[in-house]
Amino acid sequence: LFPTFKERDFLVHWIALPGTSAAETARTTTALSRDLRAIPGVRSFGSHIGQAMLGEEIAGVNFGEAWISIDSDADLDATLTRIEDVVNSYPGLYHDVLTYLNERVEEVLTGSKEPLVVRVYGQDQKVLRAKAEEVRKIMADVPGTVDSHVDLQVDVPQVEVTVNLAKAAKYGLKPGDVRRAASTLVAGEEVGDIFRAGRAYDTVVWSTPASRNSVSSISKLLIDTPSGSRVRIGDVAAVAVRPVPNLIERQGDSRRLDVAAGVKGRDLGSVVADLNARMAGISYPRGYHAEVLGEYKERQAAQSRLFSSAGLAAVAILLLLQASFGSWRLATFAFLTLPMALVGGLLAAYLGGGIISLGSLVGFFTVFGIAARNGILLVNHCQHLERVEGETFGPALVLRGARERLSPILMTSLATGLALVPLIVLGDRPGHEIEYPLAIVIVGGLVTSTLLTLFVVPSLYLRFGRRRRGRADPAVDGAPQPA
Numbered sequence: 001l002f003p004t005f006k007e008r009d010f011l012v013h014w015i016a017l018p019g020t021s022a023a024e025t026a027r028t029t030t031a032l033s034r035d036l037r038a039i040p041g042v043r044s045f046g047s048h049i050g051q052a053m054l055g056e057e058i059a060g061v062n063f064g065e066a067w068i069s070i071d072s073d074a075d076l077d078a079t080l081t082r083i084e085d086v087v088n089s090y091p092g093l094y095h096d097v098l099t100y101l102n103e104r105v106e107e108v109l110t111g112s113k114e115p116l117v118v119r120v121y122g123q124d125q126k127v128l129r130a131k132a133e134e135v136r137k138i139m140a141d142v143p144g145t146v147d148s149h150v151d152l153q154v155d156v157p158q159v160e161v162t163v164n165l166a167k168a169a170k171y172g173l174k175p176g177d178v179r180r181a182a183s184t185l186v187a188g189e190e191v192g193d194i195f196r197a198g199r200a201y202d203t204v205v206w207s208t209p210a211s212r213n214s215v216s217s218i219s220k221l222l223i224d225t226p227s228g229s230r231v232r233i234g235d236v237a238a239v240a241v242r243p244v245p246n247l248i249e250r251q252g253d254s255r256r257l258d259v260a261a262g263v264k265g266r267d268l269g270s271v272v273a274d275l276n277a278r279m280a281g282i283s284y285p286r287g288y289h290a291e292v293l294g295e296y297k298e299r300q301a302a303q304s305r306l307f308s309s310a311g312l313a314a315v316a317i318l319l320l321l322q323a324s325f326g327s328w329r330l331a332t333f334a335f336l337t338l339p340m341a342l343v344g345g346l347l348a349a350y351l352g353g354g355i356i357s358l359g360s361l362v363g364f365f366t367v368f369g370i371a372a373r374n375g376i377l378l379v380n381h382c383q384h385l386e387r388v389e390g391e392t393f394g395p396a397l398v399l400r401g402a403r404e405r406l407s408p409i410l411m412t413s414l415a416t417g418l419a420l421v422p423l424i425v426l427g428d429r430p431g432h433e434i435e436y437p438l439a440i441v442i443v444g445g446l447v448t449s450t451l452l453t454l455f456v457v458p459s460l461y462l463r464f465g466r467r468r469r470g471r472a473d474p475a476v477d478g479a480p481q482p483a
Contacts, residue, residue, distance in 0.1 A: 012098075121288060
């Protein structure tokens with residue numbers, strides 16, 4: 001859908017298991033900083049941990065982002081390889097190395113930071129995790145996938161207060177009253193802010209640490225009743241510590257869990273086709289299913305829109321050709337020859353890496369338009385020679401038409417090609433990620449489209465361009481006929 005942008009500023013997502021302390025995250029981030037700054041070519045390093053007070057991302061202290069900049073005179077690919085080796089040397093953490101543009105574009109388009117995402121839907125969290133792990137193992141075995149992982153969802157200990165309705169009713173307490181009081185005493189509740197020296201400090205009502213360091217201590221905490229007396233939480237509710245998921249995500253009235261991976265060394269379409277073939281063997285209980293999302297889904301949607309637009313454009317082009325030539329036969333043969341002009345662009349794209357990106361598609365449309373224009377002008381000129389100048393239909397007419405259109409056709413191709421030569425000479429460098437494949441496709445396509453216009457179109461016009469007998473030609477009526 002879009003190329004890998006060759007920026008020199010990179011973003012590393014640095015995520016430990018939920019529940020990891022801020023001190024541990026800071027320790028590993030500091031060690032990462034020391035190792036990365038020792039790499040030749042790394043200009044600077046910075047990071048942040050958790051979420052700022054007004055930050056746009058919701059994250060815990062187990063989440064960090066690192067920013068790395070590379071010197072302009074350093075070898076980009078070699079330095080990036082060293083950076084990835086250092087990042088991969090830290091086990092037990094989820095991490096990736098992305099450019100800012102790729103990270104932002106992928107997140108905006110797909111809602112994920114990875115190009116390949118398989119989303120598993122279902123209700124039971126244990127079944128979801130089991131199926132997600134099954135998908136991850138299959139994904140890891142697919143050639144071209146890197147850093148395959150399941151979203152970090154683990155069970156964390158949580159204090160649960162289950163209200164006994166009958167006992168609570170004796171004291172005039174509602175279940176909500178008990179839960180709110182227990183939440184305030186155990187987790188705290190913000191009641192205000194204090195502003196001093198340009199900083200904001202939260203004012204929180206909370207119990208003392210000794211009062212909440214165990215289940216028995218929490219059970220002994222006192223809460224107020226409507227009558228003004230106090231009662232222990234353990235007298236009206238059961239207090240226990242149980243494992244619960246740290247995060248539950250939903251979509252379409254169903255819980256979901258993502259399995260994601262990067263793609264390297266293969267095109268995305270081949271990777272997804274291989275993955276779908278292998279995932280066909282997974283059996284899901286009733287109410288569970290998986291679907292492939294990420295950049296691939298956006299590419300498929302864009303491809304569908306492109307094909308729909310291309311179909312409408314093809315019909316419009318055929319109608320314009322018929323209106324220009326005044327003949328369905330000529331319009332049909334001219335229309336069917338246009339795809340031949342793209343052969344050079346396909347060969348050039350294959351030699352340039354074999355990946356069809358956004359820039360390549362724009363290049364193909366450009367070549368298609370140039371070939372259509374040159375073909376129309378050549379056929380119209382041959383018709384003009386026959387109808388207006390009285391040239392007899394035959395090889396001499398076609399040769400004259402091709403010869404007289406040679407200069408305009410060559411000038412169009414050369415002017416377009418020469419304008420793109422600097423992009424090809426400079427190569428696939430930062431800032432040319434879209435223009436470079438575009439230039440490759442256009443220059444390659446111009447070669448075949450020029451040969452098509454000068455050799456194939458005249459031959460086909462000689463075969464199909466003769467007017468059928470018995471049909472009057474208004475353009476020739478009254479004109480002197482050749483002897």
